[in-house]
């Protein structure tokens with residue numbers, strides 16, 4: 001036998017040994033979350049299941065999987081959901097301060113997809129993409145501001161000259177995988193110019209719009225006309241539970257306004273957009289009691305409110321759960337609904353087999369907890385949702401309690417990191 005074939009045979013043998021070892025030791029899946037209560041509204045799953053991941057994809061969701069895995073995490077007593085989608089946050093800044101890097105705030109709350117709501121416009125998007133989106137482990141999608149420069153202050157955001165529907169739509173068509181719609185925000189001049197321009201960009205690009213728009217005296221705008229005549233089915237209005245953007249609850253009677261119910265029937269969608277000023281207990285409690293939950297739950301998280309109200313997704317969901325929303329419904333409005341609203345369902349917002357493995361694991365705690373609103377009033381609740389583990393693109397990126405870590409005394413000599 002020639003020397004080269006001896007070498008080849010040795011290589012083949014060692015490869016075979018290697019493969020056998022890997023099959024015997026590592027098995028079929030890369031990661032299994034075992035025995036958690038899975039809530040996957042898209043697939044009508046609400047019960048104890050195992051979730052198996054191969055590579056970056058969901059491989060199986062079934063009871064009592066017995067196939068071996070490289071890594072198994074015990075999720076008993078915890079809730080396992082699709083990674084959350086935060087429909088309204090701010091993760092970019094141009095020439096100022098206010099935004100947060102997505103990985104620093106999203107992943108530890110179970111949020112695997114952040115939709116930046118208008119911080120950039122068509123003129124600043126490339127800068128946003130290269131500095132943040134391309135470097136973030138969190139998936140970042142974007143509503144492009146109808147203002148070309150994005151959110152940079154009142155003068156710029158009131159400049160209708162910089163609201164160019166054609167240029168905005170062209171940018172969306174250039175990056176259809178990242179740009180999911182158009183935002184209009186903070187317009188203080190009278191009339192509907194900002195919303196109309198956003199709608200025109202939406203028509204040209206085939207994407208929805210999300211509106212952050214005031215109704216104060218002097219704007220010549222009111223809620224009724226806005227939700228019944230101006231916004232179209234599929235358009236979204238954020239800041240549902242404040243009192244300056246929408247008059248959801250009649251201040252004198254405490255009743256949800258009939259035009260809001262009519263708008264919902266028309267297909268206009270309402271997003272929470274908590275932020276520093278847009279979650280008020282008087283509005284939220286009455287709206288929830290009368291059956292007007294937000295269609296999508298979102299944080300409007302930015303640098304100014306994270307220290308005051310800490311409205312991450314788990315915090316926002318906890319508040320609604322304390323006001324009577326079921327955990328299952330909160331998950332629906334933080335996964336399936338936002339995915340649909342940005343036309344990204346079912347590739348986002350589900351644990352469907354073959355989809356990207358973006359997963360959140362929660363502990364639903366009971367006790368007495370204080371939850372703060374935008375008027376610095378607190379509500380004492382009895383349930384609190386806390387994210388304990390997040391999987392993004394098949395990898396565990398956050399593990400608060402070391403669920404996936406070995407016990408130190410089983411890992412070998414003290415000081416030796418396995």
Ligand SMILES: [Zn+2]
Pocket residue numbers: 088089090117212275300
């Ligand atoms: Zn915002």
